[in-house]
Amino acid sequence: MRMLHIGLRVTDLERSLAFYTALGYTKLGSVPETGFGSLTMLKLPDDPFVSLELVHDPERPVENISAVNHLVVQVDDLDATIADLAVKGVAAEPPADPGPGIRTSWLTDPDGYRIELVQWPSGHPAGMTEADFG
Structure with missing residues (x-):
């Protein structure tokens, strides 16, 4: 079992799509009419x-x-x-160092959702593991 993706409701699809593509996402496809509205599927490189x-x-x-x-x-x-991101018109907060070798920054999408950018230290796994809490 694994987490697949999260669906975020957005007010202005074109504005949100521009923001998330500036962040590095690419559009893989869309489903135009569902009970939720239109669905636009994005992935990172x-x-x-x-x-x-x-x-x-x-x-x-x-x-x-x-x-x-x-x-x-x-x-x-x-x-x-x-x-x-700055070149693309997306402002990020100044970087912080919340832990040994970890660097983070925050930005906000057009609807107000907060996004944390994380740079792991060299040799760290690609995500959080039990070792991060031990």
Whole structure:
């Protein structure tokens, strides 16, 4: 069993798609009419599968984002990512060092969802493991 992706409701699909593609996601496909609205499937360059689904229904704009605390995206080089985002008009907060060798930065998408960018120290696994809490 594994987590596949998260679906985020968005108010303006084109604005959100521009934001997430600036972050590095690519659009794999879409499903135009569902009971939720239109679904746009996105993946990051190094991921083999969809990891984010943008759910858009013009009749149901985003009014409350409190159910989602934040999304986390791993980056190889935080400084280069922040510089690239700035060129694309996406502002990121200054980097912080919350733990040994870990670097993070935060940004906010057009609907107010918070996104944490994480750069792991050299040799760290590609995600959090039990060792991170021991």
